[in-house]
Amino acid sequence: MEEEYVDDVAEGESLTDEERDALEAADLDPEGVPEKQYSYRALLDEDIDESLADELRRRFSLPWSYESDGDLDRRSSEVRGLADSEREWIAVSGDEDWQSFDYETEDVDVVPREKPDERPYPKPTPVTAVTGVGPDDAEKLAEAGILSAERLATVNAFEVASALDLDVLHVRTWRHNARELLP
Structure with missing residues (x-):
């Protein structure tokens, strides 16, 4: 074959x-x-x-x-739809060193950056801070990824109750209490 x-x-x-x-x-x-x-x-x-x-x-x-x-310089003038700055960039990129990361650093003042002492945003409120949510309830909510009062305040009560096999009225009450707790 x-x-x-x-x-x-x-x-x-x-x-x-x-x-x-x-x-x-x-x-x-x-x-x-x-x-x-x-x-x-x-x-x-x-x-x-x-x-x-x-x-x-x-x-x-x-x-x-x-x-x-000279090929890039010629092509930069022939390509349609380029702005002048794009044409200039294409023309100068013909040099082998155009992507070089070797820069003169003598004239540059490098300012060291310090890490902040505190988080730029507040720590999440534990779900157990919500009235009516005990440690066992918190474990059950954690199975659905609900680890904070902020998250509990925004859930769809029916979906969470269905997913975790909980009473929807309990989840609605927790959601309401989470909303009351948060500013």
Whole structure:
């Protein structure tokens, strides 16, 4: 049984006869395109028609160029819909050091940050502080993730009672008392 060749790089895409002929006429190996041996710029430099080079670039996800000398600056002026600041950013990102994290720190005053002594928000009120909720009730409520009076004050009494097999009137009373307890 003969195995069928599937190009992993191009997800089964293959070149048409016309594309193969154009690449061979430019002394380029057609099998090099799916393997990304050529960039869009290299295809243009070998006199491949711009529309064909563009089609191959898109279909096979070819890089724009393997050399960045001036290429990003040129592309930043050709891409539509960019603001001036975006064009400038693209143009300067052609330098190899554009993402460098090496910064001059001599002129920068570093202010050490201290950890706060207190929490920036108050501690939650224990559910046992709610009138009518004892330790056993608190354990049962904890099964549903209700660990604070603040949470108890916002629950749907019917859903909690159903989930925990409790009397809905008890849960409503606890919810009311939790609301009274909180500011």
